[in-house]
Amino acid sequence: MTLFTQQLFNGVALGGVYCLAAIGLTLVFGVLRIPNLAHGSLYMLGAYVTYFFLTTVGVPYVAAIGIAALILFVLGVLLERLVFHPLRNSPHTHHMIAAIGAMFFFQAVAQAIWGADFRRMETPISGSVHILGAEISAQRIVIIVTAVVVLSLLTWFIKRSIHGQTIEAIEQDRTGAALVGINPAMVSMLTLGLSALLVTIAAGLVSPINLLSPTMGDSLNLKVFAIIILGGLGSLPGAIVGSFALAIAETMTSTYISSAVGEAVAFIVLVAVLAIKPTGLFAKAVQR
Amino acid sequence: MTSIPRRASRPVLAAAVISTFALTLGACGGGGGSGDSGGDGSVVIGYTGPLSGGGAAYGENVQTGLQMAVDDLNKDGLEVDGKKVTIELKSLDDKYAPSTAASNAQRLADQDKAPVVVSPNAGAIKAIQQINNGRSKFMISAYTSDPAIVQSDNPLTMMIPPNFESYAKPFTEQGMKNGGKKLALLGTQSEYGQQWTKAITDEWKKADGKIGADNSIDYATVSDFAGPVSKALSEKPDSIFVGGPSQPTALIMEEAKKQGFKGSFLVMDQAKLDEMATVTKPKNLTNSVGVLPVKEYDDPGTKGFLKKFAEVAGEKKVATSETALNYQSIAIIAKAMEVAGTTSDPEKIRAAVPDALSKVDDKYKVNGFPTKITDQGHLMNPDLEVTYLDKDEKYTKVPVEQVSDAK
Numbered sequence: 001m002t003l004f005t006q007q008l009f010n011g012v013a014l015g016g017v018y019c020l021a022a023i024g025l026t027l028v029f030g031v032l033r034i035p036n037l038a039h040g041s042l043y044m045l046g047a048y049v050t051y052f053f054l055t056t057v058g059v060p061y062v063a064a065i066g067i068a069a070l071i072l073f074v075l076g077v078l079l080e081r082l083v084f085h086p087l088r089n090s091p092h093t094h095h096m097i098a099a100i101g102a103m104f105f106f107q108a109v110a111q112a113i114w115g116a117d118f119r120r121m122e123t124p125i126s127g128s129v130h131i132l133g134a135e136i137s138a139q140r141i142v143i144i145v146t147a148v149v150v151l152s153l154l155t156w157f158i159k160r161s162i163h164g165q166t167i168e169a170i171e172q173d174r175t176g177a178a179l180v181g182i183n184p185a186m187v188s189m190l191t192l193g194l195s196a197l198l199v200t201i202a203a204g205l206v207s208p209i210n211l212l213s214p215t216m217g218d219s220l221n222l223k224v225f226a227i228i229i230l231g232g233l234g235s236l237p238g239a240i241v242g243s244f245a246l247a248i249a250e251t252m253t254s255t256y257i258s259s260a261v262g263e264a265v266a267f268i269v270l271v272a273v274l275a276i277k278p279t280g281l282f283a284k285a286v287q288r
Numbered sequence: 289m290t291s292i293p294r295r296a297s298r299p300v301l302a303a304a305v306i307s308t309f310a311l312t313l314g315a316c317g318g319g320g321g322s323g324d325s326g327g328d329g330s331v332v333i334g335y336t337g338p339l340s341g342g343g344a345a346y347g348e349n350v351q352t353g354l355q356m357a358v359d360d361l362n363k364d365g366l367e368v369d370g371k372k373v374t375i376e377l378k379s380l381d382d383k384y385a386p387s388t389a390a391s392n393a394q395r396l397a398d399q400d401k402a403p404v405v406v407s408p409n410a411g412a413i414k415a416i417q418q419i420n421n422g423r424s425k426f427m428i429s430a431y432t433s434d435p436a437i438v439q440s441d442n443p444l445t446m447m448i449p450p451n452f453e454s455y456a457k458p459f460t461e462q463g464m465k466n467g468g469k470k471l472a473l474l475g476t477q478s479e480y481g482q483q484w485t486k487a488i489t490d491e492w493k494k495a496d497g498k499i500g501a502d503n504s505i506d507y508a509t510v511s512d513f514a515g516p517v518s519k520a521l522s523e524k525p526d527s528i529f530v531g532g533p534s535q536p537t538a539l540i541m542e543e544a545k546k547q548g549f550k551g552s553f554l555v556m557d558q559a560k561l562d563e564m565a566t567v568t569k570p571k572n573l574t575n576s577v578g579v580l581p582v583k584e585y586d587d588p589g590t591k592g593f594l595k596k597f598a599e600v601a602g603e604k605k606v607a608t609s610e611t612a613l614n615y616q617s618i619a620i621i622a623k624a625m626e627v628a629g630t631t632s633d634p635e636k637i638r639a640a641v642p643d644a645l646s647k648v649d650d651k652y653k654v655n656g657f658p659t660k661i662t663d664q665g666h667l668m669n670p671d672l673e674v675t676y677l678d679k680d681e682k683y684t685k686v687p688v689e690q691v692s693d694a695k
Contacts, residue, residue, distance in 0.1 A: 003522050010515045017511070108340065116344030117605075118535035120567040128546075135547065137514070210511055211535050211567070215342045219509035255519050259505040260477065 006134035007255045008248070013140035015247035016147030020202035021220060022227040022239040023154065024195025030171035030234030031191040032084060034092070037099035039199060040221025041106035042079075044214060046072045046200030047207045048110055051121050061124050065204035069197045076196030077189045084192070085185065103217075110214040123208035143205045150201055151240065158236070167191055171234060226266040230273050232280030241281065330374045331631040333358065333618065334396030334405040334426075336389045336412065339381035342508055343409075345533070346610060350408045350431060351379055353611035356593075356600060357618035357652070364649070366622055369629040375622065378402065386415035394419055397426040403634045404621050406614065410434040410480065417442045427634040429617055431610070433557065434483065435693040438664035444638055447666040448617045449609065452484060452557055454690040455579070456491035458674050459554045462577035462686060464497060466676070467552030468526025472500045474516065474540060475556060476507040476532030484556050488529050500525055507532035507540075517543040525549075531556020534608075538564035542572040552576060561677055563606040570681045577686070580656075580675040582612045584683050587657055588650040589616075612655035617667070619652035620644055638665070666693055 021043060028036045049071050053064035083102055087094045128137045158164035169177040170187045178184050210216070227246050231238025246266055254262030273280060335354055337347035358377045366373045378400055382389040389412030396402040397420075405420070407413050408431040417440055420426050427444045430437050433452035437445060463471065471492050475485045481504065489499055500523040505516045517540060520528060530540050530553055537559035544553075555561065555578035562581035564573055583594060593615065597607040620641060625631050627647065628640035641661050648657070658667035672688040 003518060006518050007515055010512060010518070014512055111340065111344060116340075116348055118345065118533065118567070120535065120539075137546075140514075206511060209514070211539065213342070214344070215508075218342075220511065251515050254505075254515055258501075259503060259510070259516055259519075263506060263509060 002133040003255065005132045006136070007251045009131070009134060009136045009140060009144075011248035011251035012244065013143045014251060015244035016143045017202045017206045018220075018224060018227055018247050019147055019240055019243035020150060020205075021199045022224040022231070022243050023151070023236060024198040025224050026228040026231065026234055026236065026239040027167065027171075027191050028195045029228065031167060032080070032095075032188050034084065034095040034099070035225065036192070036195070037096060037221070038079070038102040038106065039195070039224065040217030040219075041103045041110075042072060042076065042196045042217070043199045043203045043220055044110060044212075044217035045075070045106055046196070047121070047203035047212050047216065048114055050200065050204040050207065051114075051119060051212055054121060065201060068204060069200040072196040072200040073193040076193040079196075080189045080192040085188065103221075107214045114212075114214070116214060119212040121207040121212060125208070137209070139205075139208055146201065146205055150198070154198070155236075163190060167194075223266045226270040228280075230269055230280055232282040235280065235282035238280055238282035329372055330376055331625070332376050332378050332396070332400040332402040333621070334393065334400060334402035335377060335379040335407075336382045336392035336396065336405060336416075337379070337408050338384040339379065341383045343384040347381075347384075347408065349608055349610040350406070350614050351377075352597075352601060353614035354379075354406060354618055356596060356611070357615045357622075360596075360652075361619065361622045366626065368625050368631050373625075373631055375618075382409075382412060384409060384412075386411040389413075390415040390419060393426070393428075394424065397424045401632065402426060403625075403632055403637055404429055406431065406618075408432065408610065408614075410437060413437045413445070414440070417445060420444050425634050427621075427638050429614075429621060431614055431617075434480065435666075438662070438666050438693050439695055441664060443665075444634055445665045446617070446621075446638065446641065446661070447664075448613050450669065450672050450688075451666070451691060451693055452480075453487050454672065454688050455557060455674060456487040457691075458686050458688050459488065459577050460491045460495050460497070462674075462676050463492075463527040463529075463552050463554045464495060466527075466575055466577075469496070470498045470500065470524070470526045471554075472520040472523055472525035472528045473502045473504060474520045474528050474530050475504050476558075477504045478506075478532065480558065481507075481532060481556065484531065485529065488554060507536040513540050513543050514547075516540075517547060520544075521547055521549055526551040527554060528552075529554040529556070531559045534559045534563040535567045538568040538573065541576070542568045545572050553578075555579075560606065560608045561675070561683075563608055566604070566606060574677055574679050574681060577674060577676050579609065580673050580685065581683070582607045582609055582655055584675065584685070585612075585655050587653040587655065589652055589654045592651055593654040609655055616648075616652050616654055616657060619648050620658075620667070623648045662693065664693060 025039045046068055049068040050064050053059050053067050083098050087098055125138045125142055128135050158168055166182045166187050169182055170184055174184055227242040228239055231242030250262050250265050253265050337350055338344055339347045354377050358375045362374055380392040382392050389407055393405045393416045396405050404427045406429040410432040413430045416428055420428055421444050430445055430447045433449045435451045438447050473485055475481045492499055503520045530537050553576035555576050557579045561578045594607055623644035624637045624640040627644045628636040630636050656669040658669045660668050672690055673685045674688055675683045675685055677683055
């Protein structure tokens with residue numbers, strides 16, 4: 001029972017990280033209609049920029065994540081403007097090739113600046129909490145709480161604020177939104193910036209319990225794609241439910257079957273969803 | 289109307305493309321070298337290894353050792369058959385893919401006339417062994433502890449590190465002595481990691497130990513080590529087998545101690561205890577048996593090597609056996625060229641290795657220098673040792689009885 005509680009908390013914390021990463025990806029798909037294959041490398045860059053401010057510059061942990069999130073927001077905007085925007089009228093394969101190009105470019109940049117070695121990010125948050133006999137490290141509690149707070153803020157932003165509502169409007173009908181005066185180009189930039197910002201928060205939170213390397217985004221990239229396909233491409237609730245479902249499934253199969261199966265769960269789910277219900281659990285947003 | 293914004297965006301796009309290209313070229317520049325060589329007075333030593341992607345750190349460690357040796361040998365001045373020869377290292381990236389490694393090796397042998405190609409990966413070496421003794425001939429300086437590469441009887445292969453199977457017995461003895469009879473398996477899921485897991489399992493069973501479920505995880509993709517560690521500890525083991533790249537291995541051991549594990553660790557040779565201490569507190573690594581760190585060797589050249597390494601790689605970086613063993617193996621190859629009196633005939637160079645071993649300058653002896661080479665081409669250091677890191681963070685050397693390379 002203790003093992004179960006322990007792993008449940010580990011699964012929820014992992015779900016929080018997946019969630020922050022998957023939401024950005026699904027937003028980008030909803031607005032730009034492209035699978036941003038460079039999402040994992042934005043996560044990796046976010047982690048390195050946080051590391052840079054925390055370790056090299058020496059600002060406090062939370063401030064380092066904040067500054068890194070803003071820098072990555074700008075980088076996301078630039079990525080949209082310089083890479084995806086010029087390709088907006090070309091066939092879809094071009095976006096994917098461009099995204100893969102961006103991915104390799106970011107990896108090469110990170111390796112050139114920080115080297116290929118693994119790096120460790122120290123955090124001021126230490127200690128652990130006992131809940132129901134399980135020992136949960138404080139960092140994991142912080143991950144869960146931050147994920148909930150950020151998701152609430154994001155929901156408020158998209159549902160209540162003018163700029164956020166433009167994102168939803170574009171997702172629903174690009175032409176219609178343009179006709180009522182919403183600038184799709186601006187919204188595209190905002191969305192990619194936002195997705196980079198969210199994924200940086202995820203990276204900043206998870207890095208202390210993991211290691212930084214130029215390829216750290218690769219496995220996350222595949223998993224968040226599985227998540228948004230499971231949830232329904234472009235669907236926010238789908239991304240949230242999908243993240244927690246997949247993370248808990250992954251931790252539990254690792255615990256009670258084997259870790260090889262745990263790592264494969266995401267892809268078993270992916271294949272099953274594509275075969276049985278290709279539109280995902282929350283299908284509303286998939287319309288062209 | 290619509291064409292105006294498009295035109296305006298073109299220079300921006302062009303600038304982006306050009307700067308991307310320029311940056312990429314800059315990033316690649318470090319790995320390459322000039323292709324014009326192989327003529328009088330110079331010889332190319334080829335290297336194919338992972339210089340980008342997940343294995344890049346490993347590939348770069350090897351490359352550092354090779355480059356340091358080449359620089360030192362050139363400074364000493366190498367004379368072959370009465371002529372002064374400059375050695376040039378040419379590195380190509382294979383991203384850990386055996387097929388790319390084989391075509392890189394072919395290219396190094398054909399275009400650059402490299403008599404020796406270095407590769408640090410068993411899969412790649414097996415692929416290169418298909419092409420190094422046919423139309424083109426070149427020697428493979430093989431950095432892998434997988435004995436399969438010498439079992440294939442390739443006449444132009446030189447295996448550098450000890451056979452990993454030799455470690456299973458001392459690891460088991462030390463693990464049981466300092467922990468207990470029940471072992472949990474928490475190694476990495478790479479091919480090499482699985483070979484290790486099997487070797488340790490066999491040896492542990494032979495010594496009447498008990499083995500729990502195989503909890504191997506992929507060190508490169510698992511995002512949170514707490515789960516796998518909790519699972520392994522739920523079986524209440526006395527000892528845990530861990531190991532993959534140093535840094536994730538350190539995190540796993542830290543997590544295990546945090547969750548209250550008091551037993552001993554068996555640390556696979558891929559992880560280096562002193563390198564692990566750069567990401568976690570040394571007290572998290574105690575009560576473990578692993579390979580001896582480079583700085584603990586007493587070879588005549590070890591101190592000088594560490595000093596030079598700090599100059600090249602910075603004070604913070606830890607010199608590992610990947611760097612040190614490749615450093616001394618290039619010195620062996622250079623000496624073999626001198627003894628053989630040729631820089632172009634790989635068969636003669638390989639045949640001269642046994643004689644060359646005793647003639648290598650002391651300063652190149654840094655990490656358990658070999659005294660002989662087996663007929664299959666395995667360099668042997670008779671005084672191989674592993675180490676036990678005790679509770680006071682002190683290293684104790686443990687001698688290793690080496691197993692045969694035969695199947």
